[in-house]
Amino acid sequence: MPKVQVTSQNEIDVDDMLKGVAQLQNSELDQFVEEVVALRAQRKAPNLPNSEVELLQKIGQGVPSEVRIRLAELKIKLHEETLTPGEQVELIELTDQIEQADAGRLDNLILLAQLRNVSLDMLMEQLDIR
Numbered sequence: 038m039p040k041v042q043v044t045s046q047n048e049i050d051v052d053d054m055l056k057g058v059a060q061l062q063n064s065e066l067d068q069f070v071e072e073v074v075a076l077r078a079q080r081k082a083p084n085l086p087n088s089e090v091e092l093l094q095k096i097g098q099g100v101p102s103e104v105r106i107r108l109a110e111l112k113i114k115l116h117e118e119t120l121t122p123g124e125q126v127e128l129i130e131l132t133d134q135i136e137q138a139d140a141g142r143l144d145n146l147i148l149l150a151q152l153r154n155v156s157l158d159m160l161m162e163q164l165d166i167r
Contacts (some may be wrong), residue, residue: 062100071098092149096164100138104131 078090085093096129099105106122113126114120120128150160161167 063106067099067101068136074098086152089138089149089152092101092145093164096142096149096166098142102135107131108135 058066058069071094075094078093078097079105080086108131109150111120111131114124115128146160146166147157150157153160155163
């Protein structure tokens with residue numbers, strides 16, 4: 038198993054690091070993931086212009102895990118036909134929120150494709166986005 042070296046000069050297994058990450062609160066985990074995505078983007082292209090870096094960071098941001106978890110819970114209730122009217126309103130609001138986030142992500146992908154002078158399909162292939 039790979040190991041990483043931390044500032045204290047101690048080596049820990051990646052599995053142990055993941056166990057530590059698993060203890061984070063959802064908001065802390067979201068922030069950690071965003072920072073990892075930004076680090077990955079920086080390593081893939083360390084000399085990108087700031088405009089591209091900002092777009093890549095926006096593209097990499099997802100909807101908070103609490104929102105996705107709640108949406109999944111509500112979809113189960115919808116499938117089981119146990120959704121209350123209030124939960125139905127919440128389901129619609131969360132769905133709208135995710136759709137708006139996805140639309141913003143798509144806008145940023147289009148902007149980045151234009152900056153790089155490539156098609157959207159080509160950019161998504163380059164970024165390994167499906």
